[in-house]
Amino acid sequence: MNPLxxxxxxxxxFRMSKTHTAQAVKGVSFDIPANSTxxxxxxxxxxxxxxxxxxxxxxxxxxxxxxRSKILYNGRDLLGIPMQDMRTLRGKDISVVFQEPMSSLNPxxxxxxxxxxxxxxxxxxxxxQALDRTLDLMTEVxxxxxxxxxxSYPHELSGGQQQRVMIAMxxxxxxxxxxxxxxxxxxxxxxxxxxxxxxxxxxxxxxMSILFISHDLGLVGEISNQVIVxxxxxxxxxxxxxxxxxxPVDAYTQALLACRPRLDARPRRLAVIDDIVNKRPPITxxxxxxxxxxxxxxxxxxxxxxxxxxxxxxxRRIFTAVKKADFSLYKGRTLGVxxxxxxxxTTLGMxxxxxxxxxxxSIMFEGIDLAQLTPAQMRVYRSRIQIIFQNPYASLNxxxxxxQILIEPMRIHRIGQDDNDRARLALAMIEKVGLTREAFxxxxxxxxxxxRQRIAIARCLTMKPEIIVCDESVSALDVSVxxxxxxxxxxxxxxxxxxxLFISHDLAVVKYMADEVLVMNQGEIVERGSSEAIYARPQHPYTKxxxxxxxxxxxxx
Amino acid sequence: xxxxxxxxLPRSPGVWAQAWTRLKTDRVGMVSLxxxxxxxxxxxxxxxxxxxxxxxxEVGTPFAPPHxxxxxxxxxxxxxxxxxxxxxxxxxxxDPLAPRYDEWxxxxxxxxxxxxxxxxxxxxxGDQLGRDVLSKVIKGAQVSITVGLAAALFATLIGTIxxxxxxxxxxxxxDFLEWVYNVFTAIPYILLVFALAAVLxxxxxxxxxxxxxxTVVIILSLVGWTGIYRLVRAEYMKHRSRxxxxxxEAIGASHGSRMFAHILPNISHVVLVQLSLHVVGFIKAExxxxxxxxxxxxxxxxxxxxxxxxxxxxxxxxxxxLAAATGFMAAFVTAFALLTDALRDALDPKLR
Numbered sequence: 011m012n013p014l015x016x017x018x019x020x021x022x023x024f025r026m027s028k029t030h031t032a033q034a035v036k037g038v039s040f041d042i043p044a045n046s047t048x049x050x051x052x053x054x055x056x057x058x059x060x061x062x063x064x065x066x067x068x069x070x071x072x073x074x075x076x077x078r079s080k081i082l083y084n085g086r087d088l089l090g091i092p093m094q095d096m097r098t099l100r101g102k103d104i105s106v107v108f109q110e111p112m113s114s115l116n117p118x119x120x121x122x123x124x125x126x127x128x129x130x131x132x133x134x135x136x137x138x139q140a141l142d143r144t145l146d147l148m149t150e151v152x153x154x155x156x157x158x159x160x161x162s163y164p165h166e167l168s169g170g171q172q173q174r175v176m177i178a179m180x181x182x183x184x185x186x187x188x189x190x191x192x193x194x195x196x197x198x199x200x201x202x203x204x205x206x207x208x209x210x211x212x213x214x215x216x217x218m219s220i221l222f223i224s225h226d227l228g229l230v231g232e233i234s235n236q237v238i239v240x241x242x243x244x245x246x247x248x249x250x251x252x253x254x255x256x257x258p259v260d261a262y263t264q265a266l267l268a269c270r271p272r273l274d275a276r277p278r279r280l281a282v283i284d285d286i287v288n289k290r291p292p293i294t295x296x297x298x299x300x301x302x303x304x305x306x307x308x309x310x311x312x313x314x315x316x317x318x319x320x321x322x323x324x325x326r327r328i329f330t331a332v333k334k335a336d337f338s339l340y341k342g343r344t345l346g347v348x349x350x351x352x353x354x355x356t357t358l359g360m361x362x363x364x365x366x367x368x369x370x371x372s373i374m375f376e377g378i379d380l381a382q383l384t385p386a387q388m389r390v391y392r393s394r395i396q397i398i399f400q401n402p403y404a405s406l407n408x409x410x411x412x413x414q415i416l417i418e419p420m421r422i423h424r425i426g427q428d429d430n431d432r433a434r435l436a437l438a439m440i441e442k443v444g445l446t447r448e449a450f451x452x453x454x455x456x457x458x459x460x461x462r463q464r465i466a467i468a469r470c471l472t473m474k475p476e477i478i479v480c481d482e483s484v485s486a487l488d489v490s491v492x493x494x495x496x497x498x499x500x501x502x503x504x505x506x507x508x509x510x511l512f513i514s515h516d517l518a519v520v521k522y523m524a525d526e527v528l529v530m531n532q533g534e535i536v537e538r539g540s541s542e543a544i545y546a547r548p549q550h551p552y553t554k555x556x557x558x559x560x561x562x563x564x565x566x567x
Numbered sequence: 568x569x570x571x572x573x574x575x576l577p578r579s580p581g582v583w584a585q586a587w588t589r590l591k592t593d594r595v596g597m598v599s600l601x602x603x604x605x606x607x608x609x610x611x612x613x614x615x616x617x618x619x620x621x622x623x624x625e626v627g628t629p630f631a632p633p634h635x636x637x638x639x640x641x642x643x644x645x646x647x648x649x650x651x652x653x654x655x656x657x658x659x660x661x662d663p664l665a666p667r668y669d670e671w672x673x674x675x676x677x678x679x680x681x682x683x684x685x686x687x688x689x690x691x692x693g694d695q696l697g698r699d700v701l702s703k704v705i706k707g708a709q710v711s712i713t714v715g716l717a718a719a720l721f722a723t724l725i726g727t728i729x730x731x732x733x734x735x736x737x738x739x740x741x742d743f744l745e746w747v748y749n750v751f752t753a754i755p756y757i758l759l760v761f762a763l764a765a766v767l768x769x770x771x772x773x774x775x776x777x778x779x780x781x782t783v784v785i786i787l788s789l790v791g792w793t794g795i796y797r798l799v800r801a802e803y804m805k806h807r808s809r810x811x812x813x814x815x816e817a818i819g820a821s822h823g824s825r826m827f828a829h830i831l832p833n834i835s836h837v838v839l840v841q842l843s844l845h846v847v848g849f850i851k852a853e854x855x856x857x858x859x860x861x862x863x864x865x866x867x868x869x870x871x872x873x874x875x876x877x878x879x880x881x882x883x884x885x886x887x888x889l890a891a892a893t894g895f896m897a898a899f900v901t902a903f904a905l906l907t908d909a910l911r912d913a914l915d916p917k918l919r
Binding site: 363365389392393396397399400401404405406407408409411418419422423450451452453456466469473 | 578579581582809810811813814815816817818819820824829832833
């Protein structure tokens, strides 16, 4: 049987300046058969999105596609046809769903108008017919009360519903191929599960093909028939989904499968790409939690945060982000906080570091209530409770060298005798987090995401903190990098006896890192307990729902 | 002996060094940079009295045309009637003061009257008093460019500090500054300039600022800071909630340090571009003020006063003063504006 789309020797490079080009895709070939789901998996910079966007020719201005490249669809080379023909193909035969539903929908039109527009352009339906078809589509993608939702603006819908609207637009003309570019990455796990089920159902019903792009191997295992693993612009391994998961040949694929923390095992350290490439035996020794000893280091009682919202001209409504949180931190242990977006988990961490002031409640630390201190009094305690932010690209000042970044906190807290001494300490920290001495004089933009997160960790360590709040600290990192950073955090915890408050939406990561877990939902702590207990015997329905939403790769499919 | 450890390690080029490398590849930008530097050198030389010191000397005949035009012999050039030739009539026998003739002759000999050879043509022509237009335009450049740069510096300083405070703290401080801003922008520009000129030049505060140039600088900067304030305020509001600023707060950095050590370097390119845009604007504003007679004092010369003089001369067909002033001004302003453009391109941080 002829494939639907055949990508042959695709090479794409980007013009960076007059003289310099960077190659993003280096000779990629694969077929997409009709009526099947093909997954393109890779980390950031692997060229997976560029490959997919080449099919619909939605590349940035400075992209250069090599003349030898071919993308065949119905015997025509899509790279060679005129733009006019391409435009009629897009949306009709081949359609795309993007990552960010909020920014992909036009905020000034109702969702009904936006779906109907596709129908009018491609199928030349009149207003009446388009409206009827829009209603059908919205019902099909599972939007509740489609008649009312027709007149809603995008911001009135939740993220999951927005993505459903995007999918409705994409399937409006019954395309042969649907390109889904990380369609669930911006969504919560429970919503991700629903969208995945919707896509699988639509694929079966409409007999279309889906090119599913994702960084998460576990997720694609559930719905795809074939998997293509990409790394730095090359196909590392391609094949049937069962073969990829059961007998991966390529070391990189093996590493991707091994790097993710698993729910059923808790090795002392996670395997990293380096281990697998060098064929080191996997670590089987299990990590044991330190029992809580002595009095609690920090005791939080009745912590609450209210935000006043404007409702109307003079009315104020109060939105409570965190309702009455109680927990204790013990030295050397990790308290995990899981929840979806809007659950108040980040606000909780911010209040502990006093970057956000609590509305009510107390944070007892060495007999002093941190919540009551003035900003000036708090400065003394700043060094002892530190925070590592989510986005390593944003949390380092781009105009400071790494050396300046590390010396500044030492200067503020008068650590070290002079700048020379501080530079020596900074260099020691740079080496401690696994970077080379040359990093000292470099700027943050010269480092990758994982390296930047190491710099952020080093900055915290310069102040010799006792408590570190990790606010989604590894969520922005690629899976393989995530493992190395998590291992580093564990090493440092052992060496310095650090206490972590580990906040994440990623249940597998929290399960691996935390000794004790809090589950948060809409500002409330709905369940708490030891990490094993919560994952083995969840009590609260919300926890159960969260756990069942975790992608489990092939095993679940 | 302690060797400074941080000095021994390699250091990556900073943002400014990179911007300079990028600017060097921009041919238009480099040419404008050279032109601008040439003018700045001229200003410095004039300031030190090395060029155009004698701009007030009447070195040519009134309205002496430029060299390349040559002497105009239509008689209109000289208003002085030639004295009648021939010996003076001797009246010593009837003059009662005749005995003192010798005494006077002796005393007159003590004074040297250097008769300046008034040239018929000057390099760029002369004005109605016969002053060299080239010297005048250089001296005028000194005043105009100094005023432009100083006013832009002051305006940027005011705008940046107020914008930083307003954008960073927000709340009632921000609201208060917004009110100040609104009051300043609500008054028509020229009216505000007139009002300030009235207060500073002839009102109770007259004379407190010394020479007239500084009054113009103060007027322009007090009127011109509002645009910079708005931009800087918006940038601060944007950066205030960025994670790197939160991270600085988490390590215990003070408000001042966060405002000026962390955020300011990240928006400095915006400030710099605003600064150079305003230099151009203020040079033009000074010209307008001097043209209206509210600018530099009468004993000084600027491009504005030259243009003001030129309007009457033009009726007489003496176009060279106008040409010299506009030519110099156009060259500098264009070069500076192009340089600003090139700077903006070079500083555009693709680092983030």
